[in-house]
Amino acid sequence: MKKVLSIILGGGAGTRLYPLTKLRAKPAVPVAGKYRLIDIPVSNCINSEIYKIYVLTQFNSASLNRHIARAYSFAGFSEGFVEVLAAQQTPENPSWFQGTADAVRQYLWLLEEWNVSEFLILSGDHLYRMDYRLFIERHRQTNADITLSVIPMDERRASDFGLMKINDSGRVIDFSEKPKGDALKQMQVDTSVLGLSEQQAKLQPYIASMGIYVFKKEVLIKLLKESLERTDFGKEIIPDAAKDHNVQAYLFNGYWEDIGTIESFYHANLALTQQPLPPFSFYDEQAPIYTRARYLPPSKLLDCQITQSIIGEGCILKNCRIEHSVLGVRARVDSGCIIEDSLLMGADFYQTSVDRKGIRDEGNIPVGIGAETIIRRAIIDKNAHIGHDVRIINKDNVQEANREAQGFYIRSGIVVVLKGAIIPDGTII
Numbered sequence: 001m002k003k004v005l006s007i008i009l010g011g012g013a014g015t016r017l018y019p020l021t022k023l024r025a026k027p028a029v030p031v032a033g034k035y036r037l038i039d040i041p042v043s044n045c046i047n048s049e050i051y052k053i054y055v056l057t058q059f060n061s062a063s064l065n066r067h068i069a070r071a072y073s074f075a076g077f078s079e080g081f082v083e084v085l086a087a088q089q090t091p092e093n094p095s096w097f098q099g100t101a102d103a104v105r106q107y108l109w110l111l112e113e114w115n116v117s118e119f120l121i122l123s124g125d126h127l128y129r130m131d132y133r134l135f136i137e138r139h140r141q142t143n144a145d146i147t148l149s150v151i152p153m154d155e156r157r158a159s160d161f162g163l164m165k166i167n168d169s170g171r172v173i174d175f176s177e178k179p180k181g182d183a184l185k186q187m188q189v190d191t192s193v194l195g196l197s198e199q200q201a202k203l204q205p206y207i208a209s210m211g212i213y214v215f216k217k218e219v220l221i222k223l224l225k226e227s228l229e230r231t232d233f234g235k236e237i238i239p240d241a242a243k244d245h246n247v248q249a250y251l252f253n254g255y256w257e258d259i260g261t262i263e264s265f266y267h268a269n270l271a272l273t274q275q276p277l278p279p280f281s282f283y284d285e286q287a288p289i290y291t292r293a294r295y296l297p298p299s300k301l302l303d304c305q306i307t308q309s310i311i312g313e314g315c316i317l318k319n320c321r322i323e324h325s326v327l328g329v330r331a332r333v334d335s336g337c338i339i340e341d342s343l344l345m346g347a348d349f350y351q352t353s354v355d356r357k358g359i360r361d362e363g364n365i366p367v368g369i370g371a372e373t374i375i376r377r378a379i380i381d382k383n384a385h386i387g388h389d390v391r392i393i394n395k396d397n398v399q400e401a402n403r404e405a406q407g408f409y410i411r412s413g414i415v416v417v418l419k420g421a422i423i424p425d426g427t428i429i
Contacts (some may be wrong), residue, residue, distance in 0.1 A: 001049040003117040004136060008041050009100050010057030010064070010084075010124045016261045017125075019409050019418050020381060025057045027124035028064040029265070030345045030382065032272055032282060033312035033328045035291045036067055037259070040129075041122040042082055047287040048132035050120065051080030054111075056103045057124075058087030071292035085110070099231030105224040112221060119220050121213045121233070127268050127280055128210075128256040129287055135250050136214055144248040145219040146241055148172065149212040151252055152191045152204035155184075160258075161208035162234045163187040164242075164249065172247040175209075175239040194251045207249065209234065210256060219245065255279045262411035266379060269326050269343050273308045296329060312346055328382070332368030339375050345382045365422055378415040387425035392417065395428060 014021030020029050027038035038055065045053050051074060057064060065084050074080035085107050104111070104121070111119065118139065120132060130149070139147040153161060165174040165187065176187055192201040213233065215223075223230075223237055230236035241247055257280070259265045272278045282289055296314030305321045312329040319335035328346030333339065347367050351359070356366040369375065370388040378392045384407075386392075392408075392415050401410040407421030408429060415429055423429075 001051075001133060001136070003115075004050050004120055004132075005052045005111065005114050005116045005118075006041075006045045006050050006054070006120045006122060006132075007104060007111070008038070008053065008055045008122045008124050009103060010038075010055055010059075010061070011260075014059065017265060019404070019416055020262070020265070020379070021060065023060060023063070023419055025059050025061045025064040026260075027055065027057065028060075028067055029125075030328055031127070031259075031265075032269060033310050033326050033346070034294075035282075035289060036064075037125050037127075038064065038068065039071070039289055039291045040127055041124060042068075042072060043287075043289045044128075044130050044132060045120075045122075046290060048130075050132060051078060052114070052116070053080075053082045054107070055082065055084045055124065056087075056107065057084060058103075061086050067292055071290065099235075100233045101224060101237045102231040104220070105228075108221060108224060116217055119215045119217060121215065123211045123258075125258065125260050126210070126212075126256060127259055128252075128254060129280070129284065129289075130212075130252060130254065130256075131287070135212075135252075138250045139214045139248065142170065142248045143246065144214075145216050145245040146238065147214045147248045147250050148238065149210045149252050150194075150207050150249045151210055151256055152194060152196055152200065153206040153208035154204050155206070158187070158206040158208060159184050161206075162211075162238070164207050164209065165189050166193065166207060166249045168193065170248050170250075172242045172249055175242045175247075177235045177239065194249075209238070210252060211258075212252075213238070262379070262414055262416060266343060266412075266414050270324060270341065272326065273310055273324055275308060294329065314350075315346070332366075334369060334371040334373075334388075336372040337369050337374070339369070340377070342375050342378045342380065344369070344375075344380045347383050349383075365424065370425065377413065378417065380417045381419040381421070383420045384417050385420075385422040386417070387423055387427065389426050390423050391428040392423070393429070 011026040014026035029037050068082050072082040159180050162177045164172045188205045257268045259268045299311050299315035302318045304317045308324045309322050310326045314329050315331040317333045320333045320337040322339045325339050325342045327344045331344050331346040351366050359366045365385040365387045369386045373390040375392045394415050398410050399413050407418050409416045
């Protein structure tokens with residue numbers, strides 16, 4: 001694995017995850033109470049003994065830079081690193097990244113210098129645990145120019161992915177990015193060639209790309225240099241390469257979720273509370289998910305009723321009821337509150353009891369969830385100030401709404417309260 005360099009694509013503006021991406025890059029969005037999305041691919045790399053990692057990003061990268069600098073510091077005895085490469089203007093290229101392939105192309109001058117055999121290209125907004133060593137081993141065994149990690153896919157979600165057909169040896173012979181209608185039907189295959197049972201093959205008749213690729217170093221450099229107008233791996237580089245390069249498919253049969261939308265992000269987080277075993281578990285000693293060490297005190301629960309929930313460290317909860325929810329670090333919930341089916345991201349700082357009383361006496365609202373508040377099916381971003389007797393319940397069952405001035409959005413029926421928003425006492429959403 002010393003001959004592998006990993007490139008994590010931080011994604012574009014993150015419009016589908018807005019407003020969670022209003023003030024942060026997509027890979028910096030908090031997940032599962034204490035982690036950030038970028039921790040997933042970085043941890044997979046570290047657990048796979050891949051220690052040379054670049055993260056490419058161009059939007060709101062300040063919090064991402066800070067997180068990576070605080071979380072990932074390798075000892076001086078290794079050449080390991082995790083570095084952010086932000087979009088930059090140069091005399092040769094005055095424009096920002098135009099797509100996934102263009103982002104890598106703009107840093108080719110840096111990547112070419114490394115004495116490596118393969119480039120592992122990953123996405124920054126997926127939730128999964130994968131041993132890339134097996135992936136790269138398959139790439140080397142088949143002498144592939146490019147290997148794509150794939151999963152079987154059902155018809156309902158197939159058009160959201162790049163789909164492919166493969167021959168008996170696993171070689172990709174046709175590739176189509178997010179096909180619709182008749183083009184989608186034409187990509188149906190017998191997925192039993194991947195080793196699926198007949199029943200599974202009927203339910204999942206498509207082979208979908210996970211957006212995870214291994215390239216031979218010289219092949220990636222050649223493909224990016226010879227076609228400057230091709231800016232995206234999935235739409236242009238991979239389909240064109242499949243014609244005259246050995247492009248192989250590698251079946252991944254673990255849990256994998258693309259959490260690029262508010263709805264998928266919400267469901268992926270709440271799925272972590274499932275009993276007895278969630279579809280994705282952070283409780284794996286052999287392959288832990290790493291993040292920044294915060295050295296917070298344990299959470300304090302004062303006369304609370306909590307069912308099927310995850311509580312991050314450093315929380316203070318008083319006389320409240322919490323059901324099927326995920327609470328992030330330093331979350332504060334006052335007495336009489338009911339939190340159901342919700343994701344609270346917590347806070348970046350503490351306010352002492354004296355400070356909180358002073359803020360209240362001045363007629364303002366401290367950080368956290370105020371007394372007698374009810375929150376259902378919502379995402380509360382960090383450092384939100386929620387007053388007393390607030391109802392965040394989407395009482396009119398609105399599916400989509402932009403209420404930035406009032407401090408919230410509604411996406412797919414899920415209320416998303418903005419980072420640092422102030423929701424006054426008695427508000428009903």
